[in-house]
Amino acid sequence: DTGVSQDPRHKITKRGQNVTFRCDPISEHNRLYWYRQTLGQGPEFLTYFQNEAQLEKSRLLSDRFSAERPKGSFSTLEIQRTEQGDSAMYLCASILAGASNTGELFFGEGSRLTVL
Amino acid sequence: AQSVTQLGSHVSVSEGALVLLRCNYSSSVPPYLFWYVQYPNQGLQLLLKYTSAATLVKGINGFEAEFKKSETSFHLTKPSAHMSDAAEYFCAVRGGQNFVFGPGTRLSVLP
Numbered sequence: 001d002t003g004v005s006q007d008p009r010h011k012i013t014k015r016g017q018n019v020t021f022r023c024d025p026i027s028e029h030n031r032l033y034w035y036r037q038t039l040g041q042g043p044e045f046l047t048y049f050q051n052e053a054q055l056e057k058s059r060l061l062s063d064r065f066s067a068e069r070p071k072g073s074f075s076t077l078e079i080q081r082t083e084q085g086d087s088a089m090y091l092c093a094s095i096l097a098g099a100s101n102t103g104e105l106f107f108g109e110g111s112r113l114t115v116l
Numbered sequence: 117a118q119s120v121t122q123l124g125s126h127v128s129v130s131e132g133a134l135v136l137l138r139c140n141y142s143s144s145v146p147p148y149l150f151w152y153v154q155y156p157n158q159g160l161q162l163l164l165k166y167t168s169a170a171t172l173v174k175g176i177n178g179f180e181a182e183f184k185k186s187e188t189s190f191h192l193t194k195p196s197a198h199m200s201d202a203a204e205y206f207c208a209v210r211g212g213q214n215f216v217f218g219p220g221t222r223l224s225v226l227p
Contacts, residue, residue, distance in 0.1 A: 004159070033215070040125070042206050042217035043160070056214070091159060097213070104150055105215055107159035 002026075004108035006092050012114045013082055020078045021111040025094030032075050033105060034067055035091040036060065043091055049075060050097065082115045089113075118143045118211035120218035128224040135194040137221045139181075139207030142188065148210040149190045151181055153203050154220075160206060166190060177201070197225045 005024045013019050025032045031050050035043035046065070047057045051072035061067075064082075069075040079086055089112045093105035123138040141147055148167050152160040164175025171183045177200075181192045190207060202225045207218040 031213075035217075040220070042120075042208075042219045045214055045216070048213065093160075104162045104165050105160075107152075107161070109159045110157075112157070 004092055004094055004106055006090075006108035006111045008111060009109060010112050010114075012116065014116050015084060016081055018078065018080045019082055019113060020076055021090050021092075021113075022074060022076050023092030023094075023108060024074045025092070026096075026106055027073075029094035029096045029106070030072070031095045031097040032069060033093045033095075034075070034077050035093065037089040037091055037110070038087075046077075046090075079113070082113075084115045087113055087115045118147070118209045118214070118216045120207050120209050120216055122205075122207055122218040122221050124221050125219065126222045126224065128226060129197045130226050131199055132196050135179075135192070135197045135201065135223065137192040137205050137207075137223065139190045139192065139218060140188050141190060141207070141209045143209055143211050145211055149181075149183060150208040150210070150215070151175065151179070151190075151192050152206045152208060152217075154206065155203050163192070163205075197223075199225050199227065201225055 007022045033048040034046040037043045045058050049069040064080045067077045089110045091110045092108045119142045121140045150165045151163040154160045164173045166183045174180045179194045204220045206220045
């Protein structure tokens with residue numbers, strides 16, 4: 001169990017550029033979540049996948065944001081035409097979803113985005 | 117719908133003093149509740165969780181929390197603070213497939 005890994009850890013970009021973040025969940029986990037966290041705030045839900053299916057999206061996920069999990073393993077989160085308001089930490093988390101609903105999320109270290 | 121409030125965005129205690137971080141929740145279904153800790157520039161790490169078994173839950177690093185249904189609370193405590201406890205603490209409630217987090221409480225430990 002190598003844990004949840006995210007790449008890159010830090011990204012600085014200019015406004016208007018596109019950025020992509022990658023998340024590799026714990027290998028046996030079938031559910032993957034993306035959260036956004038701004039300074040001094042708690043994580044805010046963006047979207048989650050059950051295997052390769054994207055089952056729920058937050059209204060925070062504007063049309064500039066797209067997430068995929070093509071083979072039910074790693075996931076990518078792309079932000080197009082970045083804005084300064086997109087500056088945040090993007091957190092990925094995974095969980096083995098099954099008959100028991102008592103499990104907790106396992107988080108990666110996060111990808112910090114700074115838009116200049 | 118589920119929601120979480122954490123009273124006190126910043127709490128300061130002296131080393132060796134009692135730590136009390138407050139969490140109140142709202143849930144339309146029997147809740148599963150969690151406390152996570154976050155150190156600077158890192159992800160969230162689970163401290164403890166309540167899953168409808170014992171109402172007093174013990175976690176890592178000497179932390180514990182008590183579920184009180186009548187008060188809709190799940191406060192986090194530690195008898196004696198250590199310098200290494202300085203971090204951001206988040207309470208979360210799971211309802212269905214989603215996890216909703218509170219705004220967090222930053223704990224400072226003074227020497």
